Amino acid sequence: MSEIYNIIDKKKLDVVNNSIEKAHGLPNECYTSKDYTLIERKKLFEDKWIVAGVASSIPEIGDVKPIDILGMPILILRNKQNEIKVFHNVCSHRGVKLVSKSGKINSLIRCPYHSWSYSLDGELKATPHIGGMNKHSVDGFDKSKNNLKEIRSYIWLDLIMININQNEMSFEEYIKPLSDRWEKFWPIKDRELIHHSNDFGYFKLNAKCNWKFAIENYCESYHLPWVHPGLNSYSKIEDHYHIQGLPNRFAGQGTVVYNPQFKGKEKLPSFPNWPKDKENIAEYVALFPNVMLGIHKDHYYAYWIEPISHEFTLEHMELYYVGEQAAQANKFKSLRKQNHKQWEDIQKEDVDIIQGMQTGRNSPSYNGGNFSPVMDNPTHHFHKWVAQNLI
């Protein structure tokens, strides 16, 4: 492990130190090495604020949902007090993964192996026969010291943000630069109106590639004319601008010509305080490491990434509208359907490309390439963020 760290260390330093004029991408090992991915898991996915799902995917008390982050089993659930809780999804006895399917748990989370059972607050409640047949306790074993291990969490724009190693600043502070940026056209009081749609509110894509390619690709609009000819017909490359977060924890792009053209007479309702002179602005921002956000006057989406391995990634799209009516009523159903299809088509176009990038990274002739000093800027910022956090 330390060997691979040494090999890539020098190249990572180049990524951090080089200006965009001289920038290269991260080295191939960052995409093709299983060993390297363990370092990344620790430094990026345990030490940073990351996304573990969305609150509206577990709407009712007792709803549980497992996810895996680079092999690390995590459980999100809604407890009896209607709060979202996040735990390490592993039994305190002999370490079996506790919950393997999404579902509803009415009373206790029961381990499938020897039936140790936990409340929805993670308290160890039952340890059957631990002291021998029909002796459910044993001297020297304190149940309260063997609860599930809770993970620090915070809900923002329906996203379940977690910080596994509890080492980051508060999430409010962490997100302030992005939140402040959006205040001028998407004020906080409007953000409270987002409503997840039940019918056309979700899709999932499998990407046979490293998770970072999804983020890198999302950051730039350079590929628009060739990868998304449909989108490019009304939102051209020159209608986009770059976004770089300071401090560097998000990057992306915006358009100045957002103007949905769906079939039918209805129009989706807009956020009430989105200024009239900014109606055609939409922003697409990757909040590092694992969520891609899209904000528009009439809908919001969170496209979050579940990295399964160094070469396989799940992408979850969650679509939200302005208020319950827009998200659920029949009147807007056709618009939701068209919007869902539009985003699914676009994201599939991107998946085709990023899978090609994974294959390309197995070529010994390539090891980071050369960035455009103008067009690849936001992607370079993401690479810098990765490299800086690994050093």
Ligand code: FES
């Ligand atoms: S491993 Fe869970 S009860 Fe034994």
Ligand SMILES: [Fe+2]
């Ligand atoms: Fe794209």
